[in-house]
Amino acid sequence: MTNEREGVLTHLDAFSGIGGWGYAARLCGGIQTVQFIENDPFCQRVLHKNFPEAKIDGDVKEFSGHQYRGGVNIFTASPPCQPVSRAGKRRGKEDDRYLWGETLRVIDEINPDWVILENPFDFITMGLDETLFALANLNYEVQSFIIPACAVQAFHRRDRVWIVGNSIGKHRTKHVTGNKLEVENQEGSDRRYVHDPRWEQNWIEVATGFCGDDDGLPRPMDINRLKALGNSIVPQIAEQFFRAIVQIESAL
Numbered sequence: 001m002t003n004e005r006e007g008v009l010t011h012l013d014a015f016s017g018i019g020g021w022g023y024a025a026r027l028c029g030g031i032q033t034v035q036f037i038e039n040d041p042f043c044q045r046v047l048h049k050n051f052p053e054a055k056i057d058g059d060v061k062e063f064s065g066h067q068y069r070g071g072v073n074i075f076t077a078s079p080p081c082q083p084v085s086r087a088g089k090r091r092g093k094e095d096d097r098y099l100w101g102e103t104l105r106v107i108d109e110i111n112p113d114w115v116i117l118e119n120p121f122d123f124i125t126m127g128l129d130e131t132l133f134a135l136a137n138l139n140y141e142v143q144s145f146i147i148p149a150c151a152v153q154a155f156h157r158r159d160r161v162w163i164v165g166n167s168i169g170k171h172r173t174k175h176v177t178g179n180k181l182e183v184e185n186q187e188g189s190d191r192r193y194v195h196d197p198r199w200e201q202n203w204i205e206v207a208t209g210f211c212g213d214d215d216g217l218p219r220p221m222d223i224n225r226l227k228a229l230g231n232s233i234v235p236q237i238a239e240q241f242f243r244a245i246v247q248i249e250s251a252l
Contacts, residue, residue: 008032012068014060014077014106015099017232018046021076021116022054024238030246031074037063037106059185060102063111074245075112077103078233079119100127104134115140115165116241118233123161131163140165152236161232164241 009031013021016038025031036047039058057063079099107115115135119127128144135142142165149158211227 007250009073009246010034011074011076012065012072012110012112013037014063014075014103015079016047016056017043017078018231018233019043019050021078021238022047022051024233024235025074025242027235027239028242028246029075030250031242032166034072037066047197060099060106063106065106068110070111072110072112072117073249074242075107075110076118076238077106078117078118079103088193098127100131102136104131107135108138111167113167114245115142116238117165118238119161121146121159121161128161135163135165139166139168147237149234149237152234152240158234159239162237162241240249 007030010037011022011025011031011033013033014017014037014200016022016036017040019033019036022033022036025033033051033054034052036051036056036061037058038044038047038056044056044058070169103117117131124146126178132142133145146159146162146183147162148160150233
């Protein structure tokens with residue numbers, strides 16, 4: 001379902017941080033973010049400033065998606081990465097921040113046409129298969145990808161798992177392409193991988209080297225801003241998925 005502006009797709013984003021998904025939707029055009037779910041006060045202030053037209057709720061556990069059922073085209077989420085990231089203790093479901101169950105609940109309540117999810121590379125061994133099965137049980141055809149930041153010319157590797165799902169019975173595509181990103185299917189695998197051998201370093205090491213230089217950020221940097229940037233997605237990757245969805249929907 002599109003909103004009152006003809007041809008504009010609606011977008012709801014959970015675990016929004018400073019709005020990486022919303023920014024990607026804005027870069028793409030044809031998508032309006034109508035709702036964020038984010039509990040960090042600093043990030044909420046950033047969202048209010050940059051997306052004044054969107055609603056913001058704080059606690060995903062108290063959020064009901066029923067109010068948007070049938071009214072959202074695209075749902076995105078980057079659940080907290082700490083429970084699965086190798087930079088943490090990797091306690092998985094034993095970590096209170098493991099909120100994939102809440103993510104799936106909200107998806108079930110909203111029933112969006114499209115779902116796009118993101119998490120660190122280590123999610124492959126700590127919940128990916130279970131999540132794909134759960135989305136299939138919610139009647140989504142799903143495809144998982146491994147795409148690093150350097151695939152869109154970022155100055156670090158930062159492999160991430162991306163999951164794209166389309167509601168069965170609606171529009172589906174087997175290929176996601178874009179001006180900056182092209183992902184081809186690997187023979188014998190349902191997962192896709194974009195690799196650039198130029199960026200083999202750990203992304204934290206690379207980021208430490210260029211933070212405040214190549215990205216134009218001031219040094220020293222406010223700790224809240226640094227934390228928010230570190231938790232954010234790479235919008236230029238999300239933009240390519242959004243562009244593919246807009247293209248598919250426009251062709252109907």
